[in-house]
Amino acid sequence: MRIDILTGLPDLVRGPLEQSILRRAARNELVDIRVHDLRTYAEGKHRQIDDYPYGGGAGMVLKPEPIFRCLDALQDEPPAIDEMIYLSPDGEQFDQSMANALSLKQRLVLLAGHYKGVDQRVRDERVTREVSIGDYVLSGGELPALVVVDAVVRLIPGVLGDATSALSDAFQDGLLDAPHYTRPATYRGLTVPDVLRSGDHGRIAAWREARRLEKTRQRRPDLLHPEPVRHDMQAGSPDD
Numbered sequence: 286m287r288i289d290i291l292t293g294l295p296d297l298v299r300g301p302l303e304q305s306i307l308r309r310a311a312r313n314e315l316v317d318i319r320v321h322d323l324r325t326y327a328e329g330k331h332r333q334i335d336d337y338p339y340g341g342g343a344g345m346v347l348k349p350e351p352i353f354r355c356l357d358a359l360q361d362e363p364p365a366i367d368e369m370i371y372l373s374p375d376g377e378q379f380d381q382s383m384a385n386a387l388s389l390k391q392r393l394v395l396l397a398g399h400y401k402g403v404d405q406r407v408r409d410e411r412v413t414r415e416v417s418i419g420d421y422v423l424s425g426g427e428l429p430a431l432v433v434v435d436a437v438v439r440l441i442p443g444v445l446g447d448a449t450s451a452l453s454d455a456f457q458d459g460l461l462d463a464p465h466y467t468r469p470a471t472y473r474g475l476t477v478p479d480v481l482r483s484g485d486h487g488r489i490a491a492w493r494e495a496r497r498l499e500k501t502r503q504r505r506p507d508l509l510h511p512e513p514v515r516h517d518m519q520a521g522s523p524d525d
């Protein structure tokens with residue numbers, strides 16, 4: 286997979302890509318992540334990438350030209366771009382199923398808007414998907430872009446050491462995760478549940494499943510009762 290990230294703050298994005306799982310994925314050539322500094326595509330002595338909004342108002346808007354130029358250059362490079370994603374608090378809510386779908390693509394482009402946003406013409410002409418990571422406003426799209434990259438890259442086969450570990454994540458089957466423990470067995474008088482040290486894999490699996498259900502019921506009951514209710518109503522018959 287190839288991922289291109291367009292930003293006015295390349296250093297903010299590059300740091301996290303150089304750590305842990307993302308770095309290993311890139312070094313193992315499982316993903317090719319390129320960070321593009323919009324300033325490189327800006328013109329003039331000051332290489333300005335933002336300007337005041339027409340009509341007035343607070344904040345600056347990212348200018349269209351550097352973004353269009355950068356995208357034109359990227360489009361000439363294979364593979365073909367599958368999704369051109371703009372990170373914005375008014376986008377579609379990012380979740381595990383979107384991460385799963387994006388992890389199957391060959392090429393993603395992520396545009397991190399800073400300041401007040403980006404010229405609407407970029408969104409109208411080039412963006413195929415607008416994505417929000419939650420109902421709160423950050424200073425820019427850089428951190429959201431990294432959230433999307435991390436959630437997607439860890440799903441690429443071979444990125445996580447244990448082939449099954451992404452599948453057992455919370456949310457991957459609609460339940461929250463069970464508690465985890467490691468050594469020592471007793472710390473400051475606090476003990477690890479006996480069942481986890483029993484070596485009985487059947488009992489351990491049952492215990493984990495019960496904890497997952499219990500935690501999901503307490504914290505996210507909405508995850509336990511999602512679509513079927515609507516489906517029954519659409520079917521129109523209470524006996525269905």
Ligand code: ADE
Nearest residue numbers: 372373374417418423429
């Ligand atoms: N840019 C600023 N806030 C954001 C959010 N919550 N999601 C995506 N992009 C953003």
